[in-house]
Amino acid sequence: MLALPVLMGVLSLSASSKAESYEDARCKCVCTIVNGTEMYYKLYIANVLPSNDCNGVSLPIVGEVNNTKKELCPRCTCTYESRNTTTMKVVVLIVLCVISLLVMYMFFLLCLEPMIRRRKLVGAYVEHTNEEVCSLLEPTMSDSGSFDDLPPAVSLDARSGSDPMVSVAAGSNVLNRFGHQQDKWKKQVKEQRKNIYDRHTILN
């Protein structure tokens, strides 16, 4: 998955010089061509004139009559259409960035973090055998409390984030606070996961 943005980057570099051919406006012309008794329609796309409209666009109308190329007399109606390629570029780049960030974070949470945690725990404690059995995805409550040195959230209102006790304890260190927020968030997600995937109480 990570190869995708890289590929895109390479492509965008190679493309940057030629991208000017993608105009932001065009004239879409529908021409009625009368060829003898036959009448048919043809669609043409033309570049917009410098005056920024489609009045007086010249179209290379060529038809084949009896195997000889010959200019026909068409009736054409042209409509002016516009788009914004810059918006599309920006949006697609944003989407790619968001997706790759999310994927990286997902892999971090899935693979790296349990490893880091385990190493930390190994350094800090000798006995932790039962904690290692815990889910690799989610550090448990006691897990996070033990090395963050935080009191476990006792308040009813722990999820609202406004508990003064907890914020005072964590306020000393920005990193700690971030870690605490992350743990709280993870607990919420774990709860959601339990509701949906295990208990099947909502969103079936």
Add this chain to the structure above:
Amino acid sequence: MENLPLTSNVRKDLPIKPSTSYQSVKQAKKLAARNVGISSDDDMIDITTSGTMTERTLNQRSPINLPGIDVIFAATLNFGSGETEDIPGIGQYEDFHTIDWQRDIARDRQRHRYILKRRQNSFIDLIKSAHDAWSGWLCVLLVGLVTGTVAAIIDIGTSWMSDLKFGICPQAFWLNMEQCCWSSNETSIELDKGNCSQWLYWSEFLTSSNYGTFAYIISYLFYIAWALLFAALAAGLVRMFAPYACGSGVPEIKTILSGFIIRGYLGKWTLLIKSVGIMMCVSAGLSLGKEGPMVHIASCIGNILSYLFPKYGRNEAKKREILSAAAAAGVSVAFGAPIGGVLFSLEEVSYYFPLKTLWRSFFCALVAAFVLSSINPFGNEHSVMFYVEYHRPWMFFELIPFIGLGIIGGVIATIFIKCNIRWCRFRKSSILGQYPVLEVLLLTAVTAVLSYPNPYTRMGTSKLIYLLFSQCDVSSHDGLCDYTTEKANVAGPGVYTSMILLSMAFILKLVTTIFTFGIKVPCGLFIPSLAMGGITGRIVGIFMQQLAAKHPHLWFFDNSCGLPGQEDCITPGLYAMVGAAAVLGGVTRMTVSLVVIMFELTGGVRYIVPLMAAVMASKWVGDALGKEGMYDAHIQLNGYPFLDSKEEIVHTALAADVMQPRRAESLNVLTQSSMSLEDIEILLKETEHNGFPVVISRESQYLVGYVLRRDLQLAIENAKRTIDGLLPESLVFFTDVTQQIMPSPLKLKKILDMAPITITDQTPMETVVDMFRKLGLRQTLVTHNGRLLGVITKKDILRYIKQVDNEDPSSVLFH
């Protein structure tokens, strides 16, 4: 005591403490009064206190004049809080609980009065009151702006990623297939055949040719691989970061708007993951749409932005006004139909929809639609991919096939709903539910393998709908428009091939959608329903057209169709549109909003009558064959506490039959001034009720008010932290305390709801259910001769309704 046949006193083991002189005087008085009959004195006392409460609390609050708008808001929100201002979380609710609309609206009214009162004080207060007055409009403006932007991002991202399955625009990778070939003169030639030289198919990437068996296999494999990658990412992200982002979200939004709390359901992560996930799911080619989730996304935006305005963010009932407007904006951007969005919010999702909310929804939907169309995500100056413009007239006799389409639509919708609900129930109760990611991957693989061979399922569903809706003209080179040259309405062989392919596409869509709706990724059902209906309609339309072309003299056509000069009297695209509306109407049971959405999609007012006829027919057929629409069926399946205002109850039960406690059980009450802190804590520990009535004394059971469990817990916790000398034997007062008592008492009058809604035990249940629906109650207290008998909660009402419907009442899980 003979007047209390149903309830005996609670917990006789609890000693009633005649501790203070104040208390005993009052009790003695009460006992004396009861002997005479119904006490008038006590009632008088209570009435006077409650009548002056507002005034007093307003005065008490005035000393707070700290600078900063947040401080003022915070102070005013804890209404009636002389000394208990710092109790955090009062007025909030627990997860999976029902809100009390009356209480929240009363809180807001009080806050509003307070602001009005302070307006004369200073210029700053005047500005604050002005800000308060326009904050609702400002909030919906912001919601509209953000919703429009997010919708544009999703639209662009989805169309780009969908085309990534086929190839890439090497010179400007951020363009999708259509945009890549946009300024090319080759656009006139069929895009699917790959004649646009700027677009690079994956097969060309590897084999330098786009034709032949090998290239086909390469393309096939790439298609499946990309689909699997997108689906795996979506399912993984949903599982990892925001499980609540799965599903369509409309049943849940409906429940939330009716007054239910699901914490985190409208949060930041849900918004992010749902937006990203829906892009990938649609791109994966699964049979789902992004229109339903757009309602959820908009509601998330509404919820997040409402926290900027504490008036809305901290009052659940007021917040739902913003959420209603946001839901309207969601549909508005999904279909480019602002009025349809407002009507959708009114008809389908909202529960409490006063005129003020209607105007705000209108404004919000308007802003969102404007932002989206000014971003111009599809480069066609419309905000939906399948916008078509129609001006052909329709004939009167065509109403018959339109109504026929409505009937077919109703039947298809019923089959779809029944099968899907059965499958969802199976998923819920079986081992399948334990492998959500695997299920998504399997389904994606099957869908991709089956979709690719058929060009109508290979393309994105929105594109298919566009193709079905549009009429044949110069630029269309599809098989559907393969008409013979001599007569413009006689179908060529291409049309017949397309009809076979379309029938196969219909079966595939129906089957895959049944299995898809409900998997654990973001998925909506508007687009698949529209596609199914569109296919049916187009086939019926072509059939009618051919009938008119071959037999123009049938009485049926009344000599006004099919004759020379009238070749184009039947437009199959219009039939597709009517069929789509019919199926969608049958699935969701929307009527007015759906018709408006459809005519905003086509920009033609003249098709209102055909659409109305078809939608109405489909609704009738649907109602006759199956009881409820898809969203209501999913609400039922999940057992959400949703009181449907559409159903009627014909059953002669009385409030006394439904209330808790039943006979021979005791009612847990608090007394206003004779319980100690310990008693209350024991009561809290031993019971699980979400609220307790407060009575004057256990003997008399005269009602004083109602206190919520959560508020009580918070207040006690807070008091333990802040008040010194609080002992387990301290008395808890829900009245005013004038004397000095030792040990110092705990005064909890602030959290007491002095105006609970009460009914008598003889009230018929129809009335009670109506009160719950219309007033949005959470509970009501049942009295007999003025004395408290029991409580009816929303859960009891839901159980009662289930019982009347002969369903299992234990499926009501939430409070």
